[in-house]
Amino acid sequence: MEILDGKLVAKNIIEEVKTEVANLKEKTGKVPGLTVVIVGEDPASQVYVSSKDKLANKVGIKSNLEILSENVSEAKLIEKIEELNRDTDVNGILVQLPLPAKFDTWKILSKLSPEKDVDCFLPESVGNIILNRAKIFPCTPSGIVKILDNYKIDIQGKNVIVLGRSFIVGKPIAAMLTNRSATVTICHSKTKDLKGHLKNADIIIAAIGIPGFIIDDMVKDGVILVDVGINRLDKKEEVLDMCSEKQIKLFDKKGYAITGDIHKTAFKKSSFYTPVPGGIGKMTVAVLMENTVHLFKEQNR
Amino acid sequence: MEILDGKLVAKNIIEEVKTEVANLKEKTGKVPGLTVVIVGEDPASQVYVSSKDKLANKVGIKSNLEILSENVSEAKLIEKIEELNRDTDVNGILVQLPLPAKFDTWKILSKLSPEKDVDCFLPESVGNIILNRAKIFPCTPSGIVKILDNYKIDIQGKNVIVLGRSFIVGKPIAAMLTNRSATVTICHSKTKDLKGHLKNADIIIAAIGIPGFIIDDMVKDGVILVDVGINRLDKKEEVLDMCSEKQIKLFDKKGYAITGDIHKTAFKKSSFYTPVPGGIGKMTVAVLMENTVHLFKEQNR
Secondary structure, three states: OEEOOHHHHHHHHHHHHHHHHHHHHHHHOOOOEEEEEEEOOOHHHHHHHHHHHHHHHHHOOEEEEEEEOOOOOHHHHHHHHHHHHHOOOOOEEEEOOOOOOOOOHHHHHOOOOHHHEOOOOOHHHHHHHHOOOOOOOOHHHHHHHHHHHHOOOOOOOOEEEEEOOOOOOHHHHHHHHHHOOOEEEEEOOOOOOHHHHHHOOOEEEEOOOOOOOEOHHHOOOOOEEEEOOOEEEOOHHHHHHHOOHHHHHHHHHHOOEEEOOEOHHHHOOOOEEOOOOOOHHHHHHHHHHHHHHHHHHHHOO | OEEOOHHHHHHHHHHHHHHHHHHHHHHHOOOOEEEEEEEOOOHHHHHHHHHHHHHHHHHOOEEEEEEEOOOOOHHHHHHHHHHHHHOOOOOEEEEOOOOOOOOOHHHHHOOOOHHHEOOOOOHHHHHHHHOOOOOOOOHHHHHHHHHHHHOOOOOOOOEEEEEOOOOOOHHHHHHHHHHOOOEEEEEOOOOOOHHHHHHOOOEEEEOOOOOOOEOHHHOOOOOEEEEOOOEEEOOHHHHHHHOOHHHHHHHHHHOOEEEOOEOHHHHOOOOEEOOOOOOHHHHHHHHHHHHHHHHHHHHOO
16 A cells, blocks of 8 residues: 655645746736635634645735624625625635535625636536536645546546545546546445445545545455545544554544544555545645636736 | 336426416516527438427427528627527527537537526536536436436436436436436446446436447346437348337338437346437427526526
């Protein structure tokens, strides 16, 4: 089993982005701008948002956080988005999900200018992915493809199981790999004989948010495992069962550990796997930076 | 093996549409309008277009054919589409594909007003299907779902193989059935061990345009077969091998016969199947009428 090192591949992407931002600044006198809109105080969202902000600053992207109170009205939130749509210094807008339950998420997202949809969540962006006409892709699926490409893993004709059918990961990655000539099956909570499907897979992409769900006897020898799950464990026996040595040590210090949707016993049967942490999560934020630069270039042609 | 009778189900839809158009006319003084734009003289396209025109007239929809010469310029074609976008008597616009090779199909389609995209081919329409937020669906995939529903065929949890990954049939039907909780695999020319995939399928949807491609030993007993192919055969030995008795008789009269992508030997192992002709083709035009009425109602709210 060989690690698909998200940290390393992401680092290379980040270096490239940094160089490109510097070049663009020299040529145009401007830098790409990314604004993250966050409503309310969901602690997980706060962590993600601050890591995006930090990375943007590191690569020279002008990062801006718009933190709105959970009590903000729909009208005010929409007004903010429209203001950002008009702001030529803002090239990419990301509305951090989930929004508080009182909001109609799709109504809010639909106010985003499609040219600034850095997450590729709008219907038009999703449609372009399916139609194989997209120029940028949603961050996590794009990160998956980039890490597989980086390790020269051939996708064409491979049996791929995508576990999970969210519009953020499952559906777009399935479309992207179908367009790359994989044979893709989306499995989910209603799938019968999931084990049969998994056993037949050359590549498994797990995005369901259930810690250690995929275990060794569900996969074939030599499978390639891509783990999108980021799950927090607080119970020592679970950490001992599912986590790497390093995470077990971290647990002893911090009182929690992180694990994915794939159990370490399954990794042992794989030819390649993405660890959690240090796998797809790292790729996701790196791609966000790349997407922002792409939108900047489109808007400044 | 029981026939999924597209002729019959389509007839019921058409009757409903007819009644609804009459009611709408009484209420609003207007009738839905459908315009088909056709460029050049592709004979197959001419046949499809004239059948759409006939059916529209039959149900009381105001049908309009815009027949443009193959020599029309891109600018003129776009001008025509923009004129139709503005025409409030036209609720649905359909650009008959394929366009002559000199045109950039996606550039032309992108000029269509999304509200009048009766075929659901635009990125925004496709995205809404994936995101499970669509109100109308592309005609052929929608026809497939409606015929399965009509015969109360349970989709949830079923293993579905979609053979073919076009944006007109394969990709949207895969998304629609995934949203209905089937476990869907899209297979195509690069798929390895296609037979293994097909043998495992509860439902097979064939949309590749290869006459009689799926034969008996590729499917399991009791499979449900949906045949989207419409292939014309001119050789007697092929007609005898693949076609129904009725088509064989027609061949003796006309010199050609029609068959789908699924061989009659496979139909014999199925629990249900859609014949060709008289299956999905009939459904497709019926759904086009339904979609037109839906767009009329949206535009006249």
